[in-house]
Structure formats: C-alpha cells, structure tokens
Amino acid sequence: MNLDKSAPKVIIACDFQSKIELNNFLAKFPPSEKLFLKLGMELVYGVGFEIIQELKNRGHAIFLDLKLHDIPVTMLKALHSLNQYKVDFLTIHLAAGQKSLDLLAQEAPNLAMKLLGVSVLTSLDDQDVQTLFQNPALSSNGLALNLAGLAARSNLYGLICSPREAKVIKSTYPKLKLITPGIQMGTNQQSDQKRVATPRQAAEWGSDFLVVGRLITQSLDPYQTYKTIIKEFINENN
Numbered sequence: 019m020n021l022d023k024s025a026p027k028v029i030i031a032c033d034f035q036s037k038i039e040l041n042n043f044l045a046k047f048p049p050s051e052k053l054f055l056k057l058g059m060e061l062v063y064g065v066g067f068e069i070i071q072e073l074k075n076r077g078h079a080i081f082l083d084l085k086l087h088d089i090p091v092t093m094l095k096a097l098h099s100l101n102q103y104k105v106d107f108l109t110i111h112l113a114a115g116q117k118s119l120d121l122l123a124q125e126a127p128n129l130a131m132k133l134l135g136v137s138v139l140t141s142l143d144d145q146d147v148q149t150l151f152q153n154p155a156l157s158s159n160g161l162a163l164n165l166a167g168l169a170a171r172s173n174l175y176g177l178i179c180s181p182r183e184a185k186v187i188k189s190t191y192p193k194l195k196l197i198t199p200g201i202q203m204g205t206n207q208q209s210d211q212k213r214v215a216t217p218r219q220a221a222e223w224g225s226d227f228l229v230v231g232r233l234i235t236q237s238l239d240p241y242q243t244y245k246t247i248i249k250e251f252i253n254e255n256n
C-alpha cells in the first residue's frame with residue numbers, strides 16, 4: 019500500500035488480547051475494505067507475531083506499536099529482528115535519546131518499515147510531566163515540540179503526538195508526518211486520555227493520520243463510526 023496516497027488516514031487501534039475478539043471485530047467490516055490496523059503489545063504479546071502476516075494477507079496495512087525504548091545497540095538489534103515482518107509503521111520512544119535515534123535513522127533507508135517517534139503520551143498532562151521530570155516550568159506541549167526536534171534531526175518518518183500540539187509542530191517541522199491518537203467525539207470521553215481532540219480539530223491542526231481505538235472498537239456499528247470519522251477528518255483536510 020502506498021502510505022502517502024492510498025493508505026487509509028484513520029488507523030484503527032486493535033487493542034484486543036485474543037484473536038477471537040480481533041476477528042469478531044474485523045468481521046463487522048466489508049471484506050473488500052482495506053484497513054490500516056495498529057497492533058499493540060496486548061495483541062502481539064497475546065496471540066503471537068504470526069498475526070501480522072495473517073492481516074497483511076487480507077490486504078491490510080500494519081502499524082506495529084511496540085514502542086521500543088532501550089540503549090542504542092539493543093534498539094538497533096530489535097529493529098533488525100522486527101524488519102522481517104515488513105510492517106508499514108513501527109514506534110520507538112524518542113526519550114531513548116539522540117544517540118539511539120541517530121543509529122536507527124542511519125539504518126532506516128535499509129528497512130522495510132517506517133519509524134515513528136513517540137513524543138509525550140496523550141495520557142499525560144502538564145502536571146504529569148512536571149511531576150515526572152521534577153520541573154514546574156515544563157509543559158507537555160513544550161516537551162512534545164522538543165522531542166519532535168529530535169525526530170526531525172534524525173529524519174524519522176513521523177511523530178506520535180496529541181492533535182493539540184500538532185499545529186506548532188507542523189509549522190516548525192513541516193516534513194514530519196504527524197500521527198495523532200487521543201481522538202474523541204461528542205460525549206464519548208475516555209478517562210485515561212488527557213490531551214484529546216475531535217477528528218475535525220486534528221485535521222485542522224495538521225494531523226496526517228489519526229489513531230482511533232475504542233471510539234471504533236466499542237461502537238455498536240464500527241464500520242459506520244469508522245466512515246463517519248474518516249469523513250470528518252478528510253473533509254477538513256481538503
């Protein structure tokens with residue numbers, strides 16, 4: 019799938035722990051609908067890495083969200099091991115530091131997958147980052163912008179951030195693709211997400227791809243909800 023042109027711009031976070039749950043969910047979409055699926059730790063650790071090829075065989079694009087975070091040499095070797103699965107996107111934590119990122123970036127042209135740097139998790143707000151780093155002057159926005167700089171300097175393909183900081187990051191680092199979780203609509207509040215926005219706001223502020231989990235996976239009509247989110251996101255983007 020050509021990621022810039024034909025891949026769906028709304029990525030579905032398949033946060034299930036079993037194959038039965040995953041397949042029941044996917045059965046609610048027309049078989050011809052090619053999706054962009056995010057497979058996270060709970061799924062891959064639960065059902066095994068074979069699930070990746072099974073979903074690729076059905077024509078879906080795959081975002082493997084394992085959020086690598088370790089010393090440079092360990093991250094590099096993990097990247098080589100994961101390259102065999104030929105996924106479209108893989109996440110790494112930007113907090114691993116510039117040396118790790120530079121090493122991975124050197125390797126990036128030889129890889130089948132594109133690397134996305136995780137900035138500040140959307141479950142954290144200003145108070146959380148201030149506590150974490152013992153610095154009352156910190157803001158999640160400022161920290162995300164700083165980490166975006168690391169991603170840009172290492173020539174990563176994209177950045178995971180909240181739609182709320184997308185505007186400032188896009189204007190500072192226009193080449194970075196912005197992939198934004200923390201998507202909510204109307205009254206459907208997810209209590210563990212703090213830096214949130216609607217699909218329309220995300221598009222308006224410069225998001226390139228949305229990551230959406232429970233809004234779709236827990237919807238009574240996931241396909242309809244998916245189409246509604248795409249419409250809201252794409253219309254605003256055009």
Ligand SMILES: O=C(O)c1cc(=O)[nH]c(=O)n1[C@@H]1O[C@H](COP(=O)(O)O)[C@@H](O)[C@H]1O
Binds near residue numbers: 109141178208231
């Ligand atoms: O890396 C991610 O995808 C991610 C980063 C982040 O900062 N926040 C975040 O929510 N995510 C992921 O995005 C998805 C959001 O799920 P929902 O809140 O159910 O839409 C989950 O799979 C999270 O793991």
